[in-house]
Amino acid sequence: MAVKTSEITLRTKGSLDMIDITCEVEEIVRKSGIRNGIAVVFIPGATGAIVTIENEEGLVEDFKNVLSQIIPQRHGYLHDRIDNNAVSHLRATFLGSERSFPVVNDSLLRGTWQNIFFVELDVRPRNRKIVVQVTGE
Amino acid sequence: MAVKTSEITLRTKGSLDMIDITCEVEEIVRKSGIRNGIAVVFIPGATGAIVTIENEEGLVEDFKNVLSQIIPQRHGYLHDRIDNNAVSHLRATFLGSERSFPVVNDSLLRGTWQNIFFVELDVRPRNRKIVVQVTGE
Amino acid sequence: MAVKTSEITLRTKGSLDMIDITCEVEEIVRKSGIRNGIAVVFIPGATGAIVTIENEEGLVEDFKNVLSQIIPQRHGYLHDRIDNNAVSHLRATFLGSERSFPVVNDSLLRGTWQNIFFVELDVRPRNRKIVVQVTGE
Numbered sequence: 001m002a003v004k005t006s007e008i009t010l011r012t013k014g015s016l017d018m019i020d021i022t023c024e025v026e027e028i029v030r031k032s033g034i035r036n037g038i039a040v041v042f043i044p045g046a047t048g049a050i051v052t053i054e055n056e057e058g059l060v061e062d063f064k065n066v067l068s069q070i071i072p073q074r075h076g077y078l079h080d081r082i083d084n085n086a087v088s089h090l091r092a093t094f095l096g097s098e099r100s101f102p103v104v105n106d107s108l109l110r111g112t113w114q115n116i117f118f119v120e121l122d123v124r125p126r127n128r129k130i131v132v133q134v135t136g137e
Numbered sequence: 138m139a140v141k142t143s144e145i146t147l148r149t150k151g152s153l154d155m156i157d158i159t160c161e162v163e164e165i166v167r168k169s170g171i172r173n174g175i176a177v178v179f180i181p182g183a184t185g186a187i188v189t190i191e192n193e194e195g196l197v198e199d200f201k202n203v204l205s206q207i208i209p210q211r212h213g214y215l216h217d218r219i220d221n222n223a224v225s226h227l228r229a230t231f232l233g234s235e236r237s238f239p240v241v242n243d244s245l246l247r248g249t250w251q252n253i254f255f256v257e258l259d260v261r262p263r264n265r266k267i268v269v270q271v272t273g274e
Numbered sequence: 275m276a277v278k279t280s281e282i283t284l285r286t287k288g289s290l291d292m293i294d295i296t297c298e299v300e301e302i303v304r305k306s307g308i309r310n311g312i313a314v315v316f317i318p319g320a321t322g323a324i325v326t327i328e329n330e331e332g333l334v335e336d337f338k339n340v341l342s343q344i345i346p347q348r349h350g351y352l353h354d355r356i357d358n359n360a361v362s363h364l365r366a367t368f369l370g371s372e373r374s375f376p377v378v379n380d381s382l383l384r385g386t387w388q389n390i391f392f393v394e395l396d397v398r399p400r401n402r403k404i405v406v407q408v409t410g411e
Contacts, residue, residue, distance in 0.1 A: 001138035001275035003310040035138040043384035046328050053230045054183050058215030078332030092326045102270040111182035133376040173277040190367045191320050195293050195352030203316035239407040248319035
C-alpha cells in the first residue's frame, strides 16, 4: 500500500481557459508504481474546477457557452461588493474541485473520449498547481 | 489493505434512461472482503453519469425534466457539426462520471432514500460497463 | 495503511441553511494519525450536499440565489404528489453527496478560500451526521 502525491503546474489565460491535462495525469499514474487504487485529481483553490469532457474544439466551446448561460456574469452579485469574481466562485462550486478515477493494472481508467480538463474560472491569468494523488497497492 | 475492481454490465435504452444499480453496488461491496474504505462507482465513458437520487418514479421523471431544462436539446451546438450528441456530452460533464461512498463495517454507507443510479445520456441504446472499485482494509 | 471513520453532528435550520465544517474536518484529519491519503466528506442522506465555497457572507447568499434560480421551487413536481420536498432531492442530486480531498503531511489540502460546507436542502430543520473518512498511511 502506498500514497503518491504529485503536481501539475500550469499557466492559464484567465476566464474559462480550459487545459487538457489527461496526458500529464496518465503519466503520473504510470510512474507512481501503484498498480491498483484511486487517483484523485484536485485543484486546491476556490476559482478553478476539474471536469471530464471530450477534447473537441466545438464541444469545449459549447461547454463554455452552457456554463455561462447557467451561471451568467451579471451585475448584482453580493460578493462583488468586496471582490470582482463572484461568478468565478459560483461556477467552481457547481463544477467541483476534484474528480476521482480508478487505477487498474497500472493505468488510469477512462473512456476514449473522456479527457480530463482543468477549467480556469478566475477572471485573470493564474499560475496553478493541480494535485494528482494516487492511493493503492 | 486491498483493492478490488468489479464491473456491472447494463443494456440501456438511450436518452435519459436511468437504472438503479444500488443492489449491485452493495453486493459488490459485501463480497469484496473489504471491511472499511472507499467505494468509487465510475462510468468509463463521456456520455453517461453516476448520481444519487431516491428511487421514486415521479422524482426520477422530475430529474429528467430539470436536467433537460438546465441543458436543453437544441440546434446550434458546435459539436453537432461533427456528431449528433453534444447535449449528451454536456450533461455528462455537469453531472460527473463518478460518486464515492464510505464503506463501514462491510457495508456501503448511504441514506435510506439515497439510491445510486446510472444515467444514460447518449442518444442511442448502449451496452455499459460500470466500474465499482473498493479500496481499504 | 489505515481507515478512520468519524462523524460531525449538526442541527440545521432547514431550507438552504449552510454550515461551514472546515475546522471540524481538518481536526478529524489531524487526529486520524494518517499522514497521506484521501479524506472523503459524505452526507448519508438524499436531501443534503457537501460543497466547497469561500466563507464570505455575500458569496454564500449569491450561491443560494443561483441554486434557487437553476432549480427553482415551483408547483408541479411529480414527487410532490407524495411528499413535499421534490426540490430538495433535485438540488441534492445536482450538487452531490460527497467531496474528496488529498491528505498530505498530516493536513487536508485545500485553497485558502476553499472552505467545506454542508448545505441543508430539506425544507425543515434536521439533525445531520456527516461522515469524514480518511484512508491512507
